[in-house]
Amino acid sequence: MNSPAALITGAGTRLGSLFARHMAALGYDVAIHCNSSQDGAKQLARELQSTGRQCEVFSMDFSEAFDADEFILQVQARFPGLECIINNASAYEAAPTAGTSRELLEAQFRVNLVAPFLLAGSFKRYCGQGQVINILDNKIAYHQYQYAAYLLSKKSLADFTKMAALEFAPEIRVNGIAPGVTLPGETRGNAYVDWRIAGIPLGKKGSDEQLTNSLSYLLQNDFLTGQILYVDGGESVNQVGRNHENYPDSA
Numbered sequence: 001m002n003s004p005a006a007l008i009t010g011a012g013t014r015l016g017s018l019f020a021r022h023m024a025a026l027g028y029d030v031a032i033h034c035n036s037s038q039d040g041a042k043q044l045a046r047e048l049q050s051t052g053r054q055c056e057v058f059s060m061d062f063s064e065a066f067d068a069d070e071f072i073l074q075v076q077a078r079f080p081g082l083e084c085i086i087n088n089a090s091a092y093e094a095a096p097t098a099g100t101s102r103e104l105l106e107a108q109f110r111v112n113l114v115a116p117f118l119l120a121g122s123f124k125r126y127c128g129q130g131q132v133i134n135i136l137d138n139k140i141a142y143h144q145y146q147y148a149a150y151l152l153s154k155k156s157l158a159d160f161t162k163m164a165a166l167e168f169a170p171e172i173r174v175n176g177i178a179p180g181v182t183l184p185g186e187t188r189g190n191a192y193v194d195w196r197i198a199g200i201p202l203g204k205k206g207s208d209e210q211l212t213n214s215l216s217y218l219l220q221n222d223f224l225t226g227q228i229l230y231v232d233g234g235e236s237v238n239q240v241g242r243n244h245e246n247y248p249d250s251a
């Protein structure tokens with residue numbers, strides 16, 4: 001019997017490594033995908049191996065054309081029990097439509113939609129059963145044109161989550177997690193984060209544990225597919241919406 005294994009994309013840093021650690025703690029062997037964060041990915045692999053899990057790093061730049069079948073087959077050859085993909089890798093660039101070049105639009109879509117779409121299709125073809133979990137963004141509830149390409153790519157991934165859930169049922173469940181403010185980018189100052197929190201009905205930012213609890217819930221509840229779990233303190237039901245671009249103190 002093969003050990004269960006999960007592929008987590010963009011796991012060399014930040015929330016991707018959080019998800020990878022959580023999957024390892026749940027008993028999965030872990031395929032760590034990274035692009036530029038090779039050192040972080042290797043360090044994470046050593047850490048997880050020291051806990052007794054099998055772990056290996058797989059590199060790929062999703063902004064380039066890549067062979068998703070070959071990628072999944074490589075992961076599966078190393079981890080025959082591959083039964084879960086967490087599509088976490090994400091390119092995030094602010095630009096309104098009028099400030100978006102073809103290159104920017106295509107790069108955001110390649111990383112945020114094309115890669116998860118193709119990986120999910122290859123996973124269906126070669127693994128045949130298990131789960132796909134797409135990491136979205138609670139801003140899919142809004143039309144914040146200041147992030148036009150990023151947001152459209154994430155909205156498309158949310159729609160794909162539902163479409164693939166139908167196509168892949170009953171063998172594969174496909175769900176999404178839409179985090180709100182959890183781990184702000186390093187360029188975001190405390191005053192900005194406090195302002196964002198003031199717009200969150202539950203009045204706080206998300207924690208690692210709230211995200212990993214949500215991941216566990218989706219993994220364990222086998223009557224769920226095509227669902228998007230907003231883990232955002234209710235921010236997505238607040239129709240106002242805050243972002244860096246409408247922050248009053250941004251000169």
Ligand SMILES: NC(=O)c1ccc[n+]([C@@H]2O[C@H](COP(=O)([O-])OP(=O)(O)OC[C@H]3O[C@@H](n4cnc5c(N)ncnc54)[C@H](OP(=O)(O)O)[C@@H]3O)[C@@H](O)[C@H]2O)c1
Binds near residue numbers: 037060089090
């Ligand atoms: N942080 C938050 O509070 C928050 C809020 C809402 C939604 N989210 C969502 O949660 C997920 C994780 O968030 P995060 O803040 O940890 O993300 P992040 O730091 O912006 O990026 C996550 C990963 O994406 C990978 N990536 C970027 N461009 C890539 C490319 N061309 N090819 C392959 N991989 C690429 C990076 O890999 P390398 O470093 O190896 O290049 C990076 O590790 C994302 O999907 C994000 O949209 C996060």
